[in-house]
Amino acid sequence: MAEKAALVTGASSGIGLAIAHMLGEEGYALTVAARRPDKLEGAVAELSGKGYDVEHVAGNLGDEEVIKSVVAAHRERYGRLDVLVNNAGVGIGAPVAEIETKKLDIQINTNFRSIPLFYRECIDMLRATGAEHRNALVVNTSSISGKHGQAWLSVYSATKFAVVGWTQSMHRELAAEGIKSTALCPAFVDTPMTDFVKGQVEASDMITPQDIAETVRLLLKVSPACVIPEVQFIRPSDEL
Secondary structure (H helix, E strand, O other): OOOOEEEEEOOOOHHHHHHHHHHHHOOOEEEEEEOOHHHHHHHHHHHHHOOOOEEEEEOOOOOHHHHHHHHHHHHHHHOOOOEEEEOOOOOOOOOHHHOOHHHHHHHHHHHHHHHHHHHHHHHHHHHHHHHHHOOEEEEEEOOHHHOOOOOOOHHHHHHHHHHHHHHHHHHHHHHHHOEEEEEEEEOOEOOHHHHHHOOOOOHHHOEOHHHHHHHHHHHHHOOOOOOOOEEEEOOOOOOO
16 A cells, blocks of 8 residues: 555646646655546656656546546555545537537536546545545646636536535535545646637746646645635736
8 A cells, every 4th residue: 555645637738747746746656547548648657757656547537437447446556545636627618609518518527527426436535544644635626717707618617616616515524524625726827728828828928737736735735724725826917
């Protein structure tokens, strides 16, 4: 059994990969998961190249059976879970009259539905960790659009509002068991997911994945008596 272990979804690039690197630096054994096998293999090569202990599972993280297989692989290899990072997400913009049911379902399943399922499948390991050191951590990636609804990205915004609400509910339900839940709500981050807007916003003016990862590092360091339920990340030009 690993001394401490973490599971990160959406870990093939961007925020998820940056968090995985940080967790490796902090001595966590890692399970990383993402949809595309080729991109995930590249991320695993990066992480393994730094000497980190890495398990990986590729698949559609909006699919319940894939979620079960990710958690089963983690459980079999490491036997414990100290940190769960629910970061997998997809944004598909459309005006309301043009919303396609398939793309609606993809966003609901990946951005929100996957998170309760990961909690459910991991709850026994999280409870064991909470009982051990009162500092089990679940990080749920929302968005600043989960605080302020956005036109065109309306479905994406709605799923990210749901992530914030779910995180608040899990705090009320699980905090007394030593399981902390934090929602991350970033504005534009320089990742492939924001390529659609880089004609209007320069990448150099965006939040970095490392900004997010360093915030998660802080969450690892605070005492069991301190819960940080939500973090908003905005740029200097963003309105409060």
